[in-house]
Amino acid sequence: MEGSSDIDLSKISLRPLGLADIDDFMVWGTDEKVAIFCTWEPYATKEEALNYIKEKILPQTPGSGQSALTTGQLVPFCSNSGSDRCRGELGYVLGSKYWGKGIATQAVKLVADTIFKEWTHLERLEAFVDVDNVGSQRVLEKSGFLREGVLRKFFILKGRTRDMVIFSLLSTECEA
Template structure:
């Protein structure tokens, strides 16, 4: 990507709700997600205020500072504080351009820099979501295996693939 199309991560705010609605209302984007496409701006604003803003690590994936997706990493406590789970979405108009791969690399680097207790970032991906499998592998994540009957998505029990990236495996 050239400098005219810079990919950055920044906090998502309520002011970004119109951009958020582009991907959050798209059934193609929501297909492998746990949520249904958003139907109202009011629901999106409530989500941003109640979930995104207080989230420990939730960022907008921006193209030239305009949100085109989102990426997050959970913050665990106790014996699980050494790991966090990454999730991401991207507006379908931007699929296949390497944007999410770059965002995943940036996010992993940021999380490892910001959280000294973090040693592992995980991502759980539906077995049928080949695009996300490729994104994670290109970003340096290792496929660990299939977790059978692991997740209920819209009433269907799904198999998930576990990917991970260790702090010691981080590369540019």
């Protein structure tokens, strides 16, 4: 297990994210260390965050994979990659005060397993990570994802072109 943790990793479970999760959402949503590698800036108010949940999270179609851990600190999600139904994309956020405790690794394993069981059409799960986000790269490696390579000048993040590392996990590689 990474670091010390007072969170029982075996009790991590998934459920849909809702408006009642606003306080937990704000833990990472206002965290400047988290936002560095995200497309959004830290949320300034609860109202702003509630609007995001109402407009972007709640309208998701059932089975979209938008989920929250019952610990309330991590929001892993999966979405289909456009019209290519065999692939899904995984992403997650975790408040910086919870980094290094094994929470993200356990959650990513759980999400990947759940996604492949519920979305039987998926054969591949992908994750794109900024080359400078070494912690997130380690999470994916520990979760069984394979580092496939670096996509140079792949993504514009906050006005700057960034290199991204692509990771993948095939349905046949996921723990049953």
